[in-house]
Amino acid sequence: MIPVNTPLLSGNEKQYLLECIETGWISSEGPFIKKFEEEFSKYVDRRFGIAVSNGSAGLDIAFKALDLGEGDEVIAPTFTIISPIQSIVTAGAIPVLVDSDPLTWNMDVSQLEAKITPRTKAILVVHIYGLPVDMDPILELCEKHGLYLIEDAAEMHGQTYNGRKCGSFGTISTFSFYPNKHITTGEGGMIVTNDEKLSERCKKLRNLAFEPKGRRFVHEELGWNYRMTNMQAALGLAQLEKIHSHIVKKREIGMAYQEGLKNLKGFQLPLARTNYAENIYWVFGLVAETQELCEQTVKKLNDQQIGTRPFFWCMHEQPIFQKMGLFINEYYPVAEKMARNGFYLPSGLGLAPADISEVLKSLL
Ligand SMILES: *Cc1c(COP(=O)(O)O)cnc(C)c1O
Secondary structure: OEOOOOOOOOOOHHHHHHHHHHHOOOOOOOHHHHHHHHHHHHHOOOOEEEEEOOHHHHHHHHHHHOOOOOOOEEEEEOOOOOHHHHHHHHOOOEEEEEOEOOOOOOEOHHHOHHHOOOOEEEEEEEOEOOEOOOHHHHHHHHHHHOOEEEEEOOOOOOOEEOOEEOOOOOOEEEEEOOOOOOOOOOOOEEEEEOOHHHHHHHHHHHEOOOOOOOOOOOOOOOOOEOEOOHHHHHHHHHHHHOHHHHHHHHHHHHHHHHHHHOOOOOEEOOOOEOOOOEOOOOOEEEEEOOHHHHHHHHHHHHHOOEOOEEOOOOHHHOHHHHHOOOOOOOOOHHHHHHHHHEEEEOOOOOOOHHHHHHHHHHHO
């Protein structure tokens, strides 16, 4: 069996975890947390990092920290994991969707301006699969219309846009450290920002909104327990020491698939590069010309014990949002085709060259 993802835990993970157990620091108090926050935020060129229990938690905190709520519109891609859209909806704000670019698979930035209304408060960017969103036009729009930028950089550890780190663009940016990301803490996430006040607010919201100065157990507002443990941070720190080699390895996997599949008929491969970035191959996706070809190919791979995942399912086609009366009669043809015809191959850091050959053999 070749799983769709296997993590790589080949550095100081064991040693740092052992240290947690030997010192008894296993909760969200403990020295690795602050260290991981400092090192990671420095790595992505931000002043502040707030470690959280997962990437989705970070997004919940981000929208609340910016006081986005009832009546506020947030422009967002329809082609994404549900996390950021769920955070918008549960905050009481309204997601306003845009379609995808058929080549980069990211949100089509040319569709953004037409969606801006007097109620628009923010743009949500989600960098998809390995290439960053084209940021310059978005930064310009945010500046021109006074909008917040929330950046979901969960799939982009170490990726750059025109030389600037992904995660360095948002008013608030978030990362996930789920085991299929470039570095992992098992479960975990990080909020990063340059704004000290926002950073303090995020810290408060992750900790049940305990008042930092007031009497303990007296609350002025509601938050969550979204704290990261010292054990997760220990893993994170060890992984961060290796991040460069992880990125190199992901790119090697990506290039091996590109080379091996360059003559494959009936499928669109990921772009290796744009004029602002080299693909970091969080996952290696394929989009079939037809849904039938996609389904046949996935079945063939799975029959040969090769793991795959379908692409994201569009937000405007989610039964739960339809039930809530959202996105009725909205259509985004590019994203709909990607969702139906797209899947990705085993792309994890634990993948061996022999596994790649095996996958290629089954596809060709
Ligand atoms: C993985 C991922 C998340 C969710 O992160 P969790 O840590 O699993 O909650 C959010 N956004 C994107 C784009 C992701 O890829």
